[in-house]
Amino acid sequence: MKTNWKQITFLAAAIGFGACMFAANADATDWGKYQVGEHRSGYTYMTDESRAMQNDNFQNPGMLWVEQGAELWAKVDGKAGKSCASCHGESGDSMKGVAARYPVYDQNLGKLQDLEQQINYCLETRMETKPYKWESDEMLSMTTFVSYQSLGMPVNVKVDGPAAAAFEKGKAFYYERRGQLDMACKHCHEDNAGGIIRANTLTQGQGNGFPTYRLKWQKVGSLQRRFRGCNNEVRAKPYPYGSEEYTNLELYVKWRGQGLPIEAPSVRN
Amino acid sequence: MPKLTILVSAAAAVLLLAGSVSADGLVKYKVADNAIQQSLTGKAGDAAEGEKTFTNRKLGNCLACHQVTALAREPFHGEIGPSLDGVAGRYSEAQLRMQVVNAKVINPDTIMPAFYRTDGLHRVLDNFKDKPMLTPEQVEDVVAYLKTLK
Numbered sequence: 026m027k028t029n030w031k032q033i034t035f036l037a038a039a040i041g042f043g044a045c046m047f048a049a050n051a052d053a054t055d056w057g058k059y060q061v062g063e064h065r066s067g068y069t070y071m072t073d074e075s076r077a078m079q080n081d082n083f084q085n086p087g088m089l090w091v092e093q094g095a096e097l098w099a100k101v102d103g104k105a106g107k108s109c110a111s112c113h114g115e116s117g118d119s120m121k122g123v124a125a126r127y128p129v130y131d132q133n134l135g136k137l138q139d140l141e142q143q144i145n146y147c148l149e150t151r152m153e154t155k156p157y158k159w160e161s162d163e164m165l166s167m168t169t170f171v172s173y174q175s176l177g178m179p180v181n182v183k184v185d186g187p188a189a190a191a192f193e194k195g196k197a198f199y200y201e202r203r204g205q206l207d208m209a210c211k212h213c214h215e216d217n218a219g220g221i222i223r224a225n226t227l228t229q230g231q232g233n234g235f236p237t238y239r240l241k242w243q244k245v246g247s248l249q250r251r252f253r254g255c256n257n258e259v260r261a262k263p264y265p266y267g268s269e270e271y272t273n274l275e276l277y278v279k280w281r282g283q284g285l286p287i288e289a290p291s292v293r294n
Numbered sequence: 295m296p297k298l299t300i301l302v303s304a305a306a307a308v309l310l311l312a313g314s315v316s317a318d319g320l321v322k323y324k325v326a327d328n329a330i331q332q333s334l335t336g337k338a339g340d341a342a343e344g345e346k347t348f349t350n351r352k353l354g355n356c357l358a359c360h361q362v363t364a365l366a367r368e369p370f371h372g373e374i375g376p377s378l379d380g381v382a383g384r385y386s387e388a389q390l391r392m393q394v395v396n397a398k399v400i401n402p403d404t405i406m407p408a409f410y411r412t413d414g415l416h417r418v419l420d421n422f423k424d425k426p427m428l429t430p431e432q433v434e435d436v437v438a439y440l441k442t443l444k
């Protein structure tokens with residue numbers, strides 16, 4: 026049956042039937058910085074309205090989280106009597122490039138550390154206060170503020186050396202089928218990017234836009250929230266926020282978009 | 295003695311074919327040449343019911359990936375899989391049954407879910423654990439519906 030289907034598609038394309046689909050695959054649009062080699066940001070698959078919303082800071086609803094994050098950044102909290110600004114400076118400039126290179130392998134902790142985990146590490150050990158809950162307003166505000174400092178910078182995660190083992194595990198996860206629907210990430214985002222599943226256009230599932238303002242969520246959300254959503258979609262048990270599995274997957278997914286610009290807060294459908 | 299063996303194995307074969315159940319609780323079926331000849335229920339399915347199962351988003355949800363011109367009234371036909379117009383002319387009933395039961399037998403790398411399978415799955419959500427996506431009746435109904443797509 027597989028061969029038949031291939032032959033049929035080929036024939037259909039040959040007689041001009043699938044001409045539109047073909048044209049869509051070999052998209053000739055120049056996406057500028059939003060495409061690097063084969064890597065295409067989710068931005069390139071969105072509607073013009075969503076793109077316009079993302080491009081304009083006054084229209085982009087995600088900017089609200091950047092503003093809230095700026096306030097938290099300067100707020101003294103905890104037994105040490107410090108704010109983020111006490112150690113990292115008032116402006117947030119010192120955070121330039123952080124979102125582009127995270128998650129990173131932390132030599133001292135001996136593990137892969139993503140942005141949320143690093144923020145909580147600072148809160149607990151340097152400020153001596155309570156960590157933020159993963160998908161809380163505080164955490165989303167802080168990650169969006171920090172990521173925004175890298176706006177436009179190319180994703181550049183390190184996947185060799187001590188990060189190699191985590192990278193390999195993340196990659197294995199990406200290709201492993203799961204759930205009652207028995208699908209791997211690659212079935213939707215590698216084999217069928219650009220294809221339509223029900224009413225959705227599948228993208229390459231890139232991580233460069235996170236935290237993203239998703240119209241469906243009506244708020245910003247983390248990359249791991251997206252992983253949980255995609256796992257649930259195929260009726261697979263999601264992993265907890267901050268789990269090693271998802272942190273490894275973050276590294277691998279970010280690497281699949283190496284060179285794409287950080288777009289936080291992006292706007293997605 | 296040889297007669298007896300034949301009798302016993304014939305009896306076993308009859309038992310097998312009469313919808314006996316395997317260790318995972320599913321009806322046993324036999325695959326030959328990427329096809330399943332026998333109905334999972336021993337009966338023909340109901341095409342009208344099959345159309346409902348096919349379009350229902352919680353059951354077949356087949357339109358998530360396929361297009362069917364006869365179902366143009368239903369919104370949002372996906373384009374991940376081929377159009378199923380004329381599919382009855384391209385495949386036998388037995389091949390269609392195989393494709394629905396477990397498309398991976400035909401194409402191990404396919405994105406299409408197996409609709410009658412519970413083994414070899416990984417991290418299935420508790421509500422769906424050890425349950426096939428469709429019942430044997432629903433599979434046969436969908437196969438009957440596919441046979442109307444001439």
